[in-house]
Amino acid sequence: MPELRWTLLILGVLFIGGLAWWERRKPRHAPGAPAGGESHSARAAREPALTLPEIRVRDPAPPRQLPVVEIRDEQSSAESLLRLVPVLEPAEPLAGEASDAGEPVPEGPAAAPAVGAEPIVEWPPDEARRIIALRLVAPAPERFAGHAVRQALWAEGFVLGKFSIFHKPDEERRAVLSAASLTMPGTFDLQTIDSQRYGGLSLFAVLPGPKLPPQAFDELLATARALNERLQGALQDEQGGPLTPTRIASLRDSLSTETG
16 A cells, blocks of 8 residues: 555656646747737738738819910901991892882892802901902992892902902902992892892902002002992992092002002
8 A cells, every 4th residue: 555655646746747847848928929829920921911002092183274276267357357347237128129220120049240260369367468448338318239239240340259258350360359248247149139238338459469559549449430330329438438539649648658
C-alpha cells in the first residue's frame, strides 16, 4: 500500500508539472486579439485588400452661352435697302375694274418680254453704299394701275429680278437702275401685279455701280422723266420734295464733288 500511494503521488506531481510546462509554451495574446494566434494586422497583411478609387461629385457647370451669329442673306439685304425707301399704304386690288386709261384689266399673270438673262445685281456692302433715289408718285387720291406700271417699266428696259424688284441693265447685263414699289413691302409679283394699284415708284441707283455717279444720276433722271410721261404722275426727290431744277442741280453737284 505505501508503494502505491507514493506512485500515485509522483504521477500527480508529474501531471501537474506537465500542465504548467504546456501553459508556458502557448503564445500569449493581447486583450481583444482573436483566438487562433493571428493578429488583425497580420491577417490584413496576408489577405488582399480591394481599394476603390475616390469618386468626387462636381457641381454641375452652367450651360454654355453660344455666341449669337447674325446671318444675313440676300433677302435680308434687300429688306434693309428697301427700308430706306419710304412706303405708303398697302396695295389695293383693282377687283376687275377698268384702268385709268379705260383699258380692261388683263386677266392672269403677265408674261415677261424676251429680254435675255436676268440682270446681274452686285451691290456694295452697307458701309460702302450710297443710294441716289427719285420718286414717281400718283396724283392724290389716284393710284397707278398695276398693269400700267408693268408696261411702263418694261418699255423702259426694266426686268423683274433679284429681290423681287425691277432692274434696268446695261449692255453687259449689270443692273444700273432699280425700281421698287412705294407700296409695302416694296416688291413686285408678276402673278398679282396687274390686279394691284400702287401709290408710286422709288427709282434708285446704288453707288458705286457700273457707271460713275454723275452718269448714273443722269440716266436715273432721264428714266424717271420717261416713266412719268407714261404714267402721268409727279416726280419728287428722295424725301418727297418737289424735283425742281434747283434740286436737280444740287443733287448732281453733290455727286460731282464726291467723284472729284
